[in-house]
Amino acid sequence: MADNTESEPQSGHSAPQAVAVLDEQLGAACASAYRVAFSALSPAIELATSFPYVHTSTPTNLQCLNECIKVSNRADAQIVRHIFQVFEKPTFVHKDRFGVVDATPEVIAAETGMSTYKVRQLRDVGSILQTLPLCSDQFDQGLVSLSVIRAVTSKLSNSAAQVCLAVDAALAPRLATLSPNAAAKEVSDLLIEIAPDEEDKAHVRASEKRCVSRPVKTANGMAKFWINMPAEQALALDSVLNELAHSAIRNGDCRTYPQLRADLLAEIMVKVMSEGFATETTCGEPFVIPPMKISVTIPFEVLARANPDWDPHPNSADGVLGDDVSMDEGEIKVLDDLEHVILGPVTINDVVYGPGASVPQYPAPAPIEREDAEASASPCGRIESAWLEGYGAIPPALAILLSAGGTWQRIVTDTLTGQPLDIGRERYRPPAAIETAVKRRDRFCQGPRCGRPTGRFEMDHVIEWQDGGPTSVRNLMLLCHRCHSLKTRKLARLVTVYSDGTRVWQIGSARSVESPRRPFRRRYSPPDDEDPPPF
Template sequence: MAAEACSNACQAVKLAAVAALGDADSVAKEVALELHYGARQAEGQVSLARDLAQRLPSTFEVMRRGVLDPYRASKVADQTSVLTDEQAREVDARVAGKITTRDATSVRRLVNRTVARVDPDGYTRRCEERKRSRSVQLCHEDEGMATLYAYLPAEIAATIYGRVDRVARGLRSRGEERTLDELRADVFSDLCLGVAGEVERPRGEVFVYLDFLTWTGLRNEPAELAGHGPIPAQLAREIAANATIRRVITDPMTGTPIEVGRHRYRPPIATKELVQVRDRECRVPGCHRPVQACDLDHVEPWAQGGGTDSANLCGLCRRDHRLKDEPGWHHHMTATGTLEITSPAGRTYRSEPEPLTNAA
């Protein structure tokens, strides 16, 4: 760990030296020659160095302390590239103290969420511009295969994938020999071509989180699409009424769920739903598997007296669920809902779901 911190600090020194060279076009060429980089890699280094030195001073300082690597720092720079210098510095000040213990995907999502709050009008405009770029493309590959790309609004893509995944898993449970990836591909093809399947096709389930004041139109805080990240308030209100989307209304102060939209009557929120709404993804740090595709695991094993309730259940993807049972791994849920994972090396890692209204 000390070696990694030293490496991060050295990288910060190198980036500071690159930033000191200025913005001339020739700087990237000089960096490429000196560091034996390709042209694009050198241009990326110059851009990152300039952003850290001029627009993201707090993130740069965290790098200098050795607790942030250049790759995660680049996620801050990438997500703030659309902002003015003043807006970028505001985002930088809000997130710098929260990114050192996050993986790169979590850093990107946190910064993106903060960008949406700092520049809500710009974020909405950029979302609309992206939506106008939606497309489907076909790329022919070798040996009888091809790749079909679909660039879609996040809520539509998530719903499609959720439906495909659920049908595929239903087929697998019937003893199919095809892998889950093969099943997804076949189900996707059947749905597109209108081929009738043997399994009832369940509705894909996707959660959108928005606070009560935003849901009622009294304010326009960005909402969050589970597994994706922030979306504009108006879009959230529109898709929350969609029959394929489950809306989760949260307390505007704490971010905790206070209502889960339903399409049929049920008793108060079932334990499974409550855990899914709370966790959103696999609870192991660095794993972003949507909780709907995860197992609900008893943190304290049921056979050892662990309860089947939200205080003792958490979402774990199948791989992490199996890993938990390997020798040397220990999971513990605190009274506040923080999952503590101790590895065979004796290191403890903590995971707690973030409320939608995190003040990032």
């Protein structure tokens, strides 16, 4: 008679213990292999940075560049694989009566230093690569770059697995010779040839994801955004802008064609803002949007630059570059030693510290370089920049231009720190005043590795209300809806807040140090022969 009883593992470990041991061994072996690969780059780096390499020919440089790109491509393939594997396990998924929240992007971002947006992008790439074995193999060999793979996978995001396999077989033989744009076009053509009916369904699914992004800040007071919409809508928008721009040029407008397209689109939107807008809904009642406004915060020292007699604050760059500026002139406000408070239990060196405890062993942010409390510094400091809501800092000239007209609200701030002290008497309800002050101070989402400048913001207590935290400017911070949800569900825990505003978040096993976006300002002290400013 056969014995149906299950036998114990021969190693003496239970099944979960054996799995844990194997997992630890595999992790150590994989990490060791990567460290070896990293060290193997050292000889190539030493050769490439040596003096004789300066005299190498262009073909030699191109040959080395190709080999280096292969190494980079292979590393990118492994990064995509590891990110996909982390998402496959529900380690950081939280379910409650409010819904499901996945903190995996924030955990990976805290561990690696990548943005959560890029983490999600690479997750999507890894997911679709599961249905592209041939292209994935070329990626693993370093023959194809991540940009090409992303171009391919983005086109296949709404396609069925069997369609992806057919595209993979047709595309793989020439994928290594294609640029990202050529690869994307090739996939688009293949989808129509291989599965025209499926492509119609994919178009319907894709059109459901039509959107216009929020503005992305670029340099010099500029911004950009992208539009994802069905082709017929995009062509209609393009045709209107094209006709408007050409009509303006025919009537003698001196602006260029690209400038006119941008200006005329903005003019249409500004007209909607100033006059309002009425529209129909597809599944609801008609609605009317009243005229809107955008807030611009302009410090007095910026606005005063419009006065020709105003002696502006010195430019700190001029002081750094000037030969006649001595570092022993003037004074600098020296911050006291950073003190921090513990907002929740934290274990350091096997000791558990509770709320309110002082933990000198906890690693502080990078120390402030200074000599001592009596040290002096350059009289050249920073000025506070003007601020456009939903965008960020803007140049002084643009701020002065935007200040013409409009509705003004007085906000008095501390000269040294820029913190709001008095929001005026226009807003008499205390909660509204506190909210205005917090928004004026933070401006960005203060969540871990987030920093969104726009979107749905919510007020969050640093020390929770149920734990005795007051509703005050000091105990409130600005969080976007997602970061607030992560904190509420304990997926991201605020561990430490330093006196300079730096926050330490605990996300999974990693800690993310978030520095304030508006650092303490340096005080300007005029030379002894000048009178002090009248404030």
